Amino acid sequence: xxxxxxxxxxxxxxxxxxxxxxxxxxxxxxxxxxxxxxxxxxxxxxxxxxxxxxxxxxxxxxxxxxxxxxxxxxxxxxxxxxxxxxxxxxxxxxxxxxxxxxxxxxxxxxxxxxxxxxxxxxxxxxxxxxxxxxxxxxxxxxxxxxxxxxxxxxxxxxxxxxxxxxxxxxxxxxxxxxxxxxxxxxxxxxxxxxxxxxxxxxxxxxxxxxxxxxxxxxxxxxxxxxxxxxxxxxxxxxxxxxxxxxxxxxxxxxxxxxxxxxxxxxxxxxxxxxxxxxxxxxxxxxxxxxxxxxxxxxxxxxxxxxxxxxxxxxxxxxxxxxxxxxxxxxxxxxxxxxxxxxxxxxxxx
Amino acid sequence: xxxxxxxxxxxxxxxxxxxxxxxxxxxxxxxxxxxxxxxxxxxxxxxxxxxxxxxxxxxxxxxxxxxxxxxxxxxxxxxxxxxxxxxxxxxxxxxxxxxxxxxxxxxxxxxxxxxxxxxxxxxxxxxxxxxxxxxxxxxxxxxxxxxxxxxxxxxxxxxxxxxxxxxxxxxxxxxxxxxxxxxxxxxxxxxxxxxxxxxxxxxxxxxxxxxxxxxxxxxxxxxxxxxxxxxxxxxxxxxxxxxxxxxxxxxxxxxxxxxxxxxxxxxxxxxxxxxxxxxxxxxx
Numbered sequence: 001x002x003x004x005x006x007x008x009x010x011x012x013x014x015x016x017x018x019x020x021x022x023x024x025x026x027x028x029x030x031x032x033x034x035x036x037x038x039x040x041x042x043x044x045x046x047x048x049x050x051x052x053x054x055x056x057x058x059x060x061x062x063x064x065x066x067x068x069x070x071x072x073x074x075x076x077x078x079x080x081x082x083x084x085x086x087x088x089x090x091x092x093x094x095x096x097x098x099x100x101x102x103x104x105x106x107x108x109x110x111x112x113x114x115x116x117x118x119x120x121x122x123x124x125x126x127x128x129x130x131x132x133x134x135x136x137x138x139x140x141x142x143x144x145x146x147x148x149x150x151x152x153x154x155x156x157x158x159x160x161x162x163x164x165x166x167x168x169x170x171x172x173x174x175x176x177x178x179x180x181x182x183x184x185x186x187x188x189x190x191x192x193x194x195x196x197x198x199x200x201x202x203x204x205x206x207x208x209x210x211x212x213x214x215x216x217x218x219x220x221x222x223x224x225x226x227x228x229x230x231x232x233x234x235x236x237x238x239x240x241x242x243x244x245x246x247x248x249x250x251x252x253x254x255x256x257x258x259x260x261x262x263x264x265x266x267x268x269x270x271x272x273x274x275x276x277x278x279x280x281x282x283x284x285x286x287x288x289x290x291x292x293x294x295x296x297x298x299x300x301x302x303x304x305x306x307x308x309x310x311x312x313x314x315x316x317x318x319x320x321x322x323x324x325x326x327x328x329x330x331x332x333x334x335x336x337x338x339x340x341x342x343x344x345x346x347x348x349x
Numbered sequence: 350x351x352x353x354x355x356x357x358x359x360x361x362x363x364x365x366x367x368x369x370x371x372x373x374x375x376x377x378x379x380x381x382x383x384x385x386x387x388x389x390x391x392x393x394x395x396x397x398x399x400x401x402x403x404x405x406x407x408x409x410x411x412x413x414x415x416x417x418x419x420x421x422x423x424x425x426x427x428x429x430x431x432x433x434x435x436x437x438x439x440x441x442x443x444x445x446x447x448x449x450x451x452x453x454x455x456x457x458x459x460x461x462x463x464x465x466x467x468x469x470x471x472x473x474x475x476x477x478x479x480x481x482x483x484x485x486x487x488x489x490x491x492x493x494x495x496x497x498x499x500x501x502x503x504x505x506x507x508x509x510x511x512x513x514x515x516x517x518x519x520x521x522x523x524x525x526x527x528x529x530x531x532x533x534x535x536x537x538x539x540x541x542x543x544x545x546x547x548x549x550x551x552x553x554x555x556x557x558x559x560x561x562x563x564x565x566x567x568x569x570x571x572x573x574x575x576x577x578x579x580x581x582x583x584x585x586x587x588x589x590x591x592x593x594x595x596x597x598x599x600x601x602x603x604x605x606x607x608x609x610x611x612x613x614x615x616x617x618x619x620x621x622x623x624x625x626x627x628x629x630x631x632x633x
Contacts, residue, residue, distance in 0.1 A: 071440065073386075073447070118618050125384045125580075126621065128443060129572050132386060133614045136569050144607050255565055259447045266444070295455050302452025309444045310434065 014067070014203065015271040018195040025191065025273050029184050036173040044288070045172050051284035052179035053241050056186045058264045058276035060233030063190050066270030067199055068226045069206030073258035074115055074131035077138040078231045080253025081111045082238025087155040087248050088148065097161045100239045108235020109228040116224040135255040142250035154249030157242050175244050182240055186233050187273045193229065202226055263301055266308045269315030278317055351480040356602035357595060362487040362556060364594025365494035369549035370571030371578065371586040372498065373542030379518040379581035380535050381432060383442035387449035388546055389568030394457055395420045395547025396559040400466045409471035413551040420547025424540040432539065433532065450564065457561035467558035490552045497548065498587065501541075505583060514538060518581065566610055573617035579627025588628060592616075 016024075032052075039045045057079045065071050082104035089095045095103060115134045119127040142149045149155065160168035161178065169175055193199050204212040205219045213219050242248050260283070268279025287297040312319030370392060377385050395416040402412035427449070435441040474485040505511035516524040517531055525531045553559065574593050578585025593613050601609045620627060 071443070118621055125378070125382075125439070125443070126576070126625070128384050129576060130618070130621065133569050133573065133617060136565055137611060137614045140608075140610050256451075259451060262444060262447055263451075295459050298455035299452050299459070302448045302450070302455065305448030305451065306431065306445050309441050309448065310431070313438075313441055 014194050014199060018191065021191045021194070021273050022188070025184065025187050028274050028277065029180070032180050033177075036176055042172055044285070045176055047284045047288055048281065049172065049176045049179050049244065050241075051280045052176070052183045052277070053237055053244060054260075054264070054284070055183055055277045055280035056237035056240070057230070057234035058261050058268075058280055059183070059186045059190050059273075060230030061261050061265055062270040062276050063193060063202070064223075064226045064230045065265060066275075067194060067202040067206065068223050070223050070226070071128060071262065072131045072227065072230070073128065073255055073262070074112070074134045075230055075234050075261050076255065076257025076259070077135040077253050078108045078112055078234035079238045079241070079257060079261075080138060080142070080248075080250075081231075082108045082235030083242045083248045083253065084142070084149060084155065084238070085235065086239030087157050087242040090157050090159040090242070091155055096159065097239070097243050100243075101236050104235040104239040105232040106235070108238070109232035111235075112231025113224065113228045116227045131258070132255055135253075135258050139250050139254035142253070149250070152250065154247060155242075157246045157248070159243070161243050179240060179244065182236065183277060186236070187277070189233075191273050198222075198225070259305075260301075263305045265315070266305060266313075267316045269318035271314075272318070275315060275317060279315075352602050353599065354481045355483070356598040358481070358483050358487060359602075360595040360598030361591070362490045362594075363598060364591045365491045365498070366549040366553050367570055367574045367594055368498055368587050368590035369494055369545045369552075370567060371574035371590055372501070372583055373545045374571045375575040375578065375581055375583060375586045376538055377542045378575070380514070380538050381436060381442065382439035383432060383446065384439070384572075385446045386443070386568055386572075387446040387453060387564075388542075388571055389564035389566070390450055390453040390457075391420050391423065391543045391546035392550035392553070392567050393559060393561060393564040394423075394453060394550070396550030396554040396563075397457055397461050397466060397561070398547070399551035399554050400461070400468060400559070403468045409468075409555065413548065416551035417544045417548040420550075421540045421544030423547075424543030425536055427543070428536045428539040433536075436535075450568075454561050454564060461561060463560060463562070465558035465560045466554075468554060471555055484556075486555050490556065493552065494549070497545070501545075502583060502587070570610075570613050573613040576617050576627055577620045579629040582627065582629040585627055585629030 035048060036045060039048065057075050061072065061075050064075075085104045085107045086097070086100040089100045089103060090097075115130060116127075119130040143151055145151075160170075161175075162168050163174075163178070166174070169178060201212070201217055201222045204217060205222050209219050212222075238253075264279040264283050265276060266279070267282050268275035268277065270276070283301075287294075287300075292300065308316050308319075370388060373391075374385065374388050377383060377388070398419055399409075399412040399416040402415050403409060407415065431445050431449075432442050435445070470484070470486050472485040472489060476483045476485055476488070505514065513524065513529045514534055516527070516529060517534055521531060550559065570593070574589045575586050577593065578587070578589035593616060596616065597609050597612055600612055
């Protein structure tokens with residue numbers, strides 16, 4: 001972005017610093033690396049792998065929502081774009097996993113760009129509605145274009161993931177580490193973007209769009225770029241999902257998946273690199289641990305989502321950690337624990 | 350020509366239900382700024398309540414009333430306990446509506462199961478006009494919604510009550526200082542919006558089967574209609590509902606019905622590109 005833009009936006013800091021966020025990622029990586037050794041059952045390891053994969057589109061959404069302040073319900077469908085690109089590419093023997101990943105990233109970014117383009121002339125709530133419509137339209141296309149997508153049956157992925165030096169991946173632990181590697185790469189990309197001048201532009205657009213525009217930022221394009229990045233990450237995750245689970249179907253990728261991503265983001269918080277990952281793990285593992293049936297789980301998810309928005313809109317984890325900090329510091333005068341912009345600052349527009 | 354006339358009649362019945370949905374969506378948005386994606390779920394739950402009521406032996410008109418009133422009550426509760434405390438930030442209302450989708454859909458799934466539920470047509474008669482054969486139920490649905498919407502529209506345009514609502518939509522604070530009890534009006538409007546969705550659902554049940562998963566499609570249809578008409582404009586929503594209902598019915602009569610659901614989205618995207626404020630601007 002232009003120098004004017006960065007001087008303007010130096011007043012809107014991201015949460016933490018590049019170093020602190022990188023360190024928290026490294027700590028997370030170390031903790032996650034030992035999981036396959038200690039996890040009690042194969043089923044839990046499988047859920048943890050799925051949680052890691054689903055954290056990637058959430059990480060992409062955290063850039064769009066946490067920094068640019070723009071929510072989207074389409075990222076579940078963009079995840080589906082990547083999944084179908086990877087799976088159909090494998091079925092038609094067009095490309096392997098490693099070629100499929102960049103193709104899926106490009107497809108996801110392109111799809112996001114085209115969807116976002118429609119919403120460019122209008123903003124805010126129209127963008128939400130367009131993303132919702134796209135998510136449902138995408139699912140209708142998946143069901144109806146049977147020749148290409150297999151309709152309701154979906155697509156089977158028979159190809160293996162070949163890693164140089166290891167050969168084909170077969171064990172659960174191998175897929176877990178593959179997912180972990182992708183999660184860390186995605187998180188690190190987003191951390192770098194968050195502390196780049198691009199990240200500053202995003203925050204400037206979020207905090208005061210008119211001021212940002214008056215100083216030369218092209219606000220719609222900045223937002224569109226963030227959406228495209230989130231689409232690329234969702235696409236990559238989709239291909240990873242297709243190769244890990246070996247079967248994809250249309251119902252996984254409608255508006256419902258998009259809502260689940262919003263929930264994950266609100267559980268973990270959208271402004272730290274570990275937020276989406278922790279959110280995804282809670283989302284996948286807690287119902288399993290307390291042994292709730294799938295329908296009740298969804299009811300609870302819906303209610304939890306509402307409660308978080310009502311009580312702690314910056315996210316469950318950030319809200320809890322702030323409450324703990326406040327309790328620990330108890331004696332301090334009121335107001336010092338408040339961040340710039342107040343507790344509701346995370347949800348603007 | 351027969352197919353065409355036949356589909357026009359079918360389309361009007363659909364259009365009237367879309368209009369019920371879109372009017373609720375557009376009013377809730379106009380008054381609170383909340384994009385309420387859970388609106389289609391109220392239609393579905395209303396329909397399923399109507400289904401259970403008919404199954405318990407209640408005559409269809411009473412089942413429709415029950416569905417309408419219970420959804421109206423749900424709207425009151427949701428306004429008071431969910432939307433009002435966060436009224437200052439509509440984006441939070443939007444996320445609340447996402448939570449409502451998930452919760453309502455699965456509560457319905459728990460109570461009614463995942464199958465399509467249908468009732469015997471309350472009016473099985475078929476009227477014949479030459480070659481055109483029309484189900485009496487479709488005519489009743491069209492007339493009932495037409496009367497309800499017309500009455501509502503006249504109240505909105507002519508009564509003091511409607512004037513106050515329009516004042517709130519334009520400037521909430523000023524309306525409040527002029528003595529309009531804003532909270533009560535917004536709550537009442539939200540209840541009417543969800544009640545209209547419940548009414549639409551119960552009426553729709555007499556024409557099509559309904560399952561807990563039908564909500565998303567209707568939400569999108571309602572939003573497409575509301576956007577094409579211009580978010581916040583009731584008359585625009587009515588015009589757009591007729592346009593979309595007829596387009597869908599005629600297109601599915603001549604082309605593949607599998608793509609019916611896509612037409613409304615296509616039209617919506619076209620409108621957003623060509624005329625972002627919709628057919629009828631933004632005023633309520």
